[in-house]
Amino acid sequence: MTAAPLLQVDQVGKRFGGFVALDGINLSVAPGERLGLIGPNGSGKSTLVNCICGTLQNETGSVQFEGRKMDGLAAHQRTILGLARSFQLPRPFHSMSVADNLRIPLLYAVKARSGSHVAKADADERCVEYLRLVGLDHKAQKQPRDLTQVEMRKLELARAMASEPKLLIADESMAGLSHSEIDDILKLLVRLSERGITIVLIEHIMSAVMSFSQRLVVLVSGKKIADGKPDEVVRNPEVEKAYLG
Amino acid sequence: MQSRIFLVVCIAVAAAIFAFARWLGSEYLFFAGYVVVQFVVLATAWNILGGYCGYVNFGSAAFFALGAYTSVFFHKTYPLPVPLLILLGGIVSGIVGFGMGYLTLRLRGAFFAIATLALAVVLQTLIINWNYVGGSRGAYTIRPPSIDILGATLPYMQYLFLLMLLLAVVAIMAARTIERSRLGFGFATIRDDELAAEACGVPTLRLKLIATTLSGALMGMAGAPFPYYIAYIEPSSAFGLAYAVNSIAMPMIGGTGTWIGPLIGALLLGSIQEVARVTISSAVNLLIVGVLLVSFVIIAPNGIVGLVQDRLRARKK
Numbered sequence: 001m002t003a004a005p006l007l008q009v010d011q012v013g014k015r016f017g018g019f020v021a022l023d024g025i026n027l028s029v030a031p032g033e034r035l036g037l038i039g040p041n042g043s044g045k046s047t048l049v050n051c052i053c054g055t056l057q058n059e060t061g062s063v064q065f066e067g068r069k070m071d072g073l074a075a076h077q078r079t080i081l082g083l084a085r086s087f088q089l090p091r092p093f094h095s096m097s098v099a100d101n102l103r104i105p106l107l108y109a110v111k112a113r114s115g116s117h118v119a120k121a122d123a124d125e126r127c128v129e130y131l132r133l134v135g136l137d138h139k140a141q142k143q144p145r146d147l148t149q150v151e152m153r154k155l156e157l158a159r160a161m162a163s164e165p166k167l168l169i170a171d172e173s174m175a176g177l178s179h180s181e182i183d184d185i186l187k188l189l190v191r192l193s194e195r196g197i198t199i200v201l202i203e204h205i206m207s208a209v210m211s212f213s214q215r216l217v218v219l220v221s222g223k224k225i226a227d228g229k230p231d232e233v234v235r236n237p238e239v240e241k242a243y244l245g
Numbered sequence: 246m247q248s249r250i251f252l253v254v255c256i257a258v259a260a261a262i263f264a265f266a267r268w269l270g271s272e273y274l275f276f277a278g279y280v281v282v283q284f285v286v287l288a289t290a291w292n293i294l295g296g297y298c299g300y301v302n303f304g305s306a307a308f309f310a311l312g313a314y315t316s317v318f319f320h321k322t323y324p325l326p327v328p329l330l331i332l333l334g335g336i337v338s339g340i341v342g343f344g345m346g347y348l349t350l351r352l353r354g355a356f357f358a359i360a361t362l363a364l365a366v367v368l369q370t371l372i373i374n375w376n377y378v379g380g381s382r383g384a385y386t387i388r389p390p391s392i393d394i395l396g397a398t399l400p401y402m403q404y405l406f407l408l409m410l411l412l413a414v415v416a417i418m419a420a421r422t423i424e425r426s427r428l429g430f431g432f433a434t435i436r437d438d439e440l441a442a443e444a445c446g447v448p449t450l451r452l453k454l455i456a457t458t459l460s461g462a463l464m465g466m467a468g469a470p471f472p473y474y475i476a477y478i479e480p481s482s483a484f485g486l487a488y489a490v491n492s493i494a495m496p497m498i499g500g501t502g503t504w505i506g507p508l509i510g511a512l513l514l515g516s517i518q519e520v521a522r523v524t525i526s527s528a529v530n531l532l533i534v535g536v537l538l539v540s541f542v543i544i545a546p547n548g549i550v551g552l553v554q555d556r557l558r559a560r561k562k
Binding site for chain 2: 053054055074075076077079080084085087091092093094095096100103104105107108109110111112159160162163
């Protein structure tokens with residue numbers, strides 16, 4: 001890796017009472033990279049995402065984004081700096097239309113970053129653009145409750161995109177979807193990656209992770225046990241043991 | 246409708262109400278009308294935190310009473326004109342609202358509601374034990390019979406009613422402006438999902454503090470003229486259950502989330518209560534509010550505004 005890392009996670013640790021959720025995780029993500037993060041249930045993937053995004057504060061270690069220390073920053077400040085995430089279970093704003101859901105990051109994250117207000121016409125246009133990107137433009141005026149599961153996941157990704165991030169963390173955005181729906185989301189993620197956005201994909205579905213990732217990181221019981229090229233990582237005996245017992 | 250036009254309409258309506266009441270010439274009308282309009286302000290103020298942000302405040306009476314007791318304090322130390330007292334009451338209650346927001350910002354749902362209730366009890370205890378403002382025996386604030394404004398002599402009760410009308414215009418304008426602004430969108434994200442709001446770059450903590458401060462300040466402003474209206478004030482009336490319950494019930498029945506909901510709820514419930522006070526008994530008020538609140542929660546959880554919106558949507562389909 002030659003370029004300075006976009007995201008640098010150093011010795012990050014987090015415990016919940018006596019349970020060690022993350023145990024000294026080191027991870028670096030280069031600009032433009034497509035990284036897959038896998039691990040069995042309860043291995044600490046979502047906790048790591050929460051520590052990176054500021055939803056939880058890590059107890060030890062530090063998280064750096066573009067060389068800047070993020071420790072102590074609230075989640076919204078990290079979003080403003082260019083770190084976006086989608087949630088494992090979609091969390092749309094129920095009382096707003098699909099288009100207005102995308103307006104929120106434009107009104108807050110993008111405005112706070114640029115310092116200038118996004119004009120209404122411009123915001124409308126951008127909302128439609130992001131919805132078209134995920135194929136939801138025909139549902140712009142619908143309420144989130146009118147969407148299907150896969151559309152909800154797309155909305156979740158579109159909303160994360162609307163904050164114009166440098167790094168997008170997609171937390172299990174394909175869980176529970178059918179094969180064709182998974183392909184839909186994968187194509188979408190590849191499109192986003194082609195726009196120059198660095199993507200960390202957290203997923204259980206191996207075929208999806210393998211086809212998407214340039215590099216694969218494996219977490220087991222809060223520890224990183226492998227980090228490297230996907231086909232090498234899956235042949236790693238420790239990884240095989242963790243997955244197949 | 247543009248804000249400027251809306252403001253003109255609001256002032257025109259307020260002026261028309263005042264002129265109509267003058268034309269009818271009944272002092273009682275001003276006396277009863279004051280209470281109804283006061284509830285418009287309280288309900289609108291509650292709605293900023295409760296309706297827009299989804300944080301249920303059970304301590305409305307405390308903010309109202311703080312405004313009232315600010316007036317009592319100044320009445321005894323250095324009497325000031327009522328408009329100035331409204332401003333001061335707003336500042337005091339706004340500061341307490343900010344403090345409450347800061348102390349309770351980690352609490353959500355029922356826990357936040359309980360904390361606000363506790364705040365009301367603590368403040369009431371403080372006032373009961375503060376001898377200077379009358380303690381538990383209460384304080385007299387006798388209002389002058391009339392006041393001269395702009396060369397005209399106005400009975401004091403009419404003057405207070407006029408001030409409350411103007412305050413209602415201010416409250417409604419504030420609520421409506423918030424609703425359509427960036428701030429209003431931010432408030433709605435807090436109501437819908439705070440975690441997702443943070444992930445979209447919304448500074449939820451700061452927004453909550455703005456809401457508690459604004460809501461508290463408006464409630465304090467509604468309370469500031471109250472000692473002059475009632476002439477004798479004591480803690481159990483200023484911190485009365487009726488204020489807390491009505492501030493919640495009126496937006497809930499009218500419809501939270503919009504500026505017009507609390508207005509409808511306050512006008513409806515306020516008027517019903519004033520009529521019941523005269524025709525049935527002065528103790529029947531809370532019973533009416535209770536029954537209406539329960540029936541609305543069951544039949545129309547989104548209030549009158551929600552009911553109308555659903556009907557309109559159904560007709561469109």
